[in-house]
Amino acid sequence: ETVLTQSPGTLSLSPGERAALSCWASQSVDSNFLAWYQHKPGQAPRLLIYGASTRATGIPDRFSGSGSGTDFTLTISRLEPEDLGMYYCQQYGNPPRTFGQGTKVEIK
Amino acid sequence: EVQLLESGGGWVQPGGSLRLSCVGSGYTFGSYAMSWVRQAPGKRPEWVSSINAIGSNTYHADPVKGRYSISRDNSKSTMYLQMDSLRPEDTAVYYCARFMAITIAPSDYWGPGTLVTVSS
Numbered sequence: 001e002t003v004l005t006q007s008p009g010t011l012s013l014s015p016g017e018r019a020a021l022s023c024w025a026s027q028s029v030d031s032n033f034l035a036w037y038q039h040k041p042g043q044a045p046r047l048l049i050y051g052a053s054t055r056a057t058g059i060p061d062r063f064s065g066s067g068s069g070t071d072f073t074l075t076i077s078r079l080e081p082e083d084l085g086m087y088y089c090q091q092y093g094n095p096p097r098t099f100g101q102g103t104k105v106e107i108k
Numbered sequence: 109e110v111q112l113l114e115s116g117g118g119w120v121q122p123g124g125s126l127r128l129s130c131v132g133s134g135y136t137f138g139s140y141a142m143s144w145v146r147q148a149p150g151k152r153p154e155w156v157s158s159i160n161a162i163g164s165n166t167y168h169a170d171p172v173k174g175r176y177s178i179s180r181d182n183s184k185s186t187m188y189l190q191m192d193s194l195r196p197e198d199t200a201v202y203y204c205a206r207f208m209a210i211t212i213a214p215s216d217y218w219g220p221g222t223l224v225t226v227s228s
Contacts, residue, residue: 031212033212033214035214042220043220044112044203044217044218044219044220044221045153045203045205045218046218047214047215047216047217050208050213050214050216056216057216088152088153090153090214092212092213092214093212096155096169096170097155098155099152099153099154099155100152101152102152
């Protein structure tokens, strides 16, 4: 199966700063079928990006996705206090679907 | 507004059974494929099972094959996960999720999850 590795483990930034979260795949992700989710404790996960770079419905344009093959990035251009939480990448092109171990975003 | 809500979690002894339910609202439930995803404490999320829109095709991850069964009742806007022969390693928060209505799709809506604890 395709193993996804995310870095950094924790990102601590101030409001207004730029955040870059990385996701590496152990093998090429078919057709860039790569998604990013935000997850806050006790809440439902929220789809942010799919197809590596397409924002999901209602997602602010400060969230953007890029990358292809085995190397993907989620960028939050200007951090807002409500952006704190865990962020997971998921590949859905190579069965079985797999997730990264997550990056925790903290707001200073 | 699309909403998904899981229920049926709880504590069970190893070897026991539980049935989880997921009720969908705010959309035409029977038009979308669905899945279950779980996350054990301190671990990454793990896909468990999927079912197509009409319930004719089901898929299960290797760790749960032969023990779990996914099904749905579109007349009740409800999906189920029957979990038998439960093991301590099945302890996790279980989420139901809806697949987007495109070919090869991610999950666009999720429920808040229900906790399953398998312990003696």
